[in-house]
Amino acid sequence: MVNPEAVNCEQVWREISNYLEGDVDAGLRAAMDTHFRTCARCKSVLEGTSNVVRLYGDERMIEVPAGFGRRLERRLARSRRVRSNWATWSSWMIPVAAMLLMAGGLKVASSRTVPHPLLSAHAQPAHGIPPDMAVVVSSGAKEFHVVGCEFIHNKDKERTLTAREAEREGYVPCVRCMRKYLETASAGKIALDSEADAVADAGEERVPGGR
Amino acid sequence: MAEANALLNNPAGTISEQELIAQVQRGQNELFYELVRPYERRVYAAALAILRNEADAEDVAQEAMLKALANIRQFRAEARFSTWLIQITVNEALMRRRRGRNAIMEGIDDHRDEEGEYTPRDFADWREIPSEALERKEVRQKLAQALATLDRKYREVFVLRDMEQLNIQETAEALGISIASVKTRLLRARLMLRDLLARGWEQGWFSRLPFEKGTKPW
Numbered sequence: 306m307v308n309p310e311a312v313n314c315e316q317v318w319r320e321i322s323n324y325l326e327g328d329v330d331a332g333l334r335a336a337m338d339t340h341f342r343t344c345a346r347c348k349s350v351l352e353g354t355s356n357v358v359r360l361y362g363d364e365r366m367i368e369v370p371a372g373f374g375r376r377l378e379r380r381l382a383r384s385r386r387v388r389s390n391w392a393t394w395s396s397w398m399i400p401v402a403a404m405l406l407m408a409g410g411l412k413v414a415s416s417r418t419v420p421h422p423l424l425s426a427h428a429q430p431a432h433g434i435p436p437d438m439a440v441v442v443s444s445g446a447k448e449f450h451v452v453g454c455e456f457i458h459n460k461d462k463e464r465t466l467t468a469r470e471a472e473r474e475g476y477v478p479c480v481r482c483m484r485k486y487l488e489t490a491s492a493g494k495i496a497l498d499s500e501a502d503a504v505a506d507a508g509e510e511r512v513p514g515g516r
Numbered sequence: 517m518a519e520a521n522a523l524l525n526n527p528a529g530t531i532s533e534q535e536l537i538a539q540v541q542r543g544q545n546e547l548f549y550e551l552v553r554p555y556e557r558r559v560y561a562a563a564l565a566i567l568r569n570e571a572d573a574e575d576v577a578q579e580a581m582l583k584a585l586a587n588i589r590q591f592r593a594e595a596r597f598s599t600w601l602i603q604i605t606v607n608e609a610l611m612r613r614r615r616g617r618n619a620i621m622e623g624i625d626d627h628r629d630e631e632g633e634y635t636p637r638d639f640a641d642w643r644e645i646p647s648e649a650l651e652r653k654e655v656r657q658k659l660a661q662a663l664a665t666l667d668r669k670y671r672e673v674f675v676l677r678d679m680e681q682l683n684i685q686e687t688a689e690a691l692g693i694s695i696a697s698v699k700t701r702l703l704r705a706r707l708m709l710r711d712l713l714a715r716g717w718e719q720g721w722f723s724r725l726p727f728e729k730g731t732k733p734w
Contacts, residue, residue, distance in 0.1 A: 318636060322703035326684070345639070352642035353710035353717075360659060361678050361709070365650045367561040368660075370570055373577075374556055378549045380578045381585065385545050 312336040317347045321354055433487055434478060436469035442476050454482035533597060540588050548585050555598045556581075558680050559605045565675035566609035568664070576612050580605035602680050606690040634704045638714035645713075649721075658721050662712040666705055673698050674705035 312333070317340055323329050324337055341348045360366065440449040443463040449471035450457050456479055457463055466474075478484075531539075536551045552559070559580060564573035584591075584604050591600055649655045663671060676687040677698070688698045713721075 315633070315635075318707070319633070319703070322706050323699065325706075328684075328699075346636075349639045349642050350636045350707070350710065352644065353636075353638075353714060354706050356642065356645045357706050357709045357713060358678055359647070360645060360650060360713075361663070361674070362681065363647055363650050364557070366656060366659060366679060367557045368656065369557050369560045370574060373560060373574060374553065376574070377552075377556055377578055377581060381545075381549050381581060384582055384585070 312340050314340075314344060314347055317341075317344075318350060321347075321350060324351075325354060325358055434468045434483065436467060436472075438468045439465055440468050440471050441465050442471055442474070447475075447477060448479040449476040449483075450479045451482040451486045454479055456481055534593065537588070537591060537593075537597060540585070541591070545585060548581075548588070551597070552581055552584070552601060555601050558598065559601055561675065562602050562605045562680055563609045565672055565679075566606065566613060572612060572616075573609070576609045577605060580608040583608065599682055599686050602676070602682060603686070603690045606676070610691075634707050636707055637711045640714055640717060642714075642717065645717075655721055658716055659713075662709055662716070665712065666708060670701050670705035670708065673701040674709070677702055678706075 317337055320329055320333060320337065324334065329337070341351055439452060441452050441454065441457055441463050442449045443457055443459040445462070446458050448456075449468065452465065533551065536547055540548050540551055556577070560573055560577045563576040563580070564570065567573050567576060580601070584601055587604075591597065650659075663674070666674065672691060673687055673693075676682045676690055677684065682690060684695055684698050684702075687702075688695045691698075
């Protein structure tokens, strides 16, 4: 038990927050109550602190920007639509993809000439390359090339086809000759450059967490 | 879907929060906004207390709500839903701040000594300030400005405990600090705000009418 006589102002100030919380034992509470009756300064601190807790605890003290609720509701609805679209899409797309993979697997099993859908793990399909452009591929390689490219491997096994067909077979553009081709192909050099960069970047190893 | 619409259109609002939570946990996500609407202001205030930037606070509040929706099945009925939401928000806001450019500065602030005693300065004769004073926008602004002058560590604890109504332990858990730290910071925040309010008291912030002090409005 705390002796009421022993509680001085400093002790009261130290405990005043706990007092408001109801987090002081009965003895200390009684001692503080006695102190408040006789000490105007501490009574002032108690009343002021109570005002602080009561005023700031009022719901009206929380102000949100105009339209906050509406924007939150919209964002939640948008995320629902995305989820729902994904759910709808995945509900039929996943089985379809599975069937396609199975069919592809069967076809691969029956004919070794059909390449893997993506021959290079690092590459992305090309953009900006005219689909009817004549390109060269060679069996055992992963890239398609401008006719005459010096980087064609297995030249004795090369065949010519359109870029569209090459892409369809899973070949990706050669980062050297195709970039050069795209850079010089038309007057839209700058626009094509970014495409070519993307093509070149596609051939590089991705850094985890990189953009 | 019909059930969901019936719930949404229930004007009497007779669905309990528990029931709403159960509905959302069963996949009726369209009810989620109804569930969080009563707390959206508190969620925003919690984010603002940590980030001190309205745009960031709003974005984090939205992110936190999306996260809460995504994890709604992990919510357990023994916890208070509002507390759960606010804890998610505080976590999101703290992560956002850590990623932000001010992280180093804020870190320095965090390590300052907080054990020193705080002595109240003003012993004016107080009386209870009526809550009606908060009807006046300038009073609310003055209080918000006073709060904004507090150091981060005091402001955060004060907002979570006294404005968000988390208890001491929940405040400690949300901020990742000890209960003793919460108590120390809370004491200091309350005493500092009391001193700041005392100044306003003398300047007549809380007078019912702006011309009560003798100055006429015309």
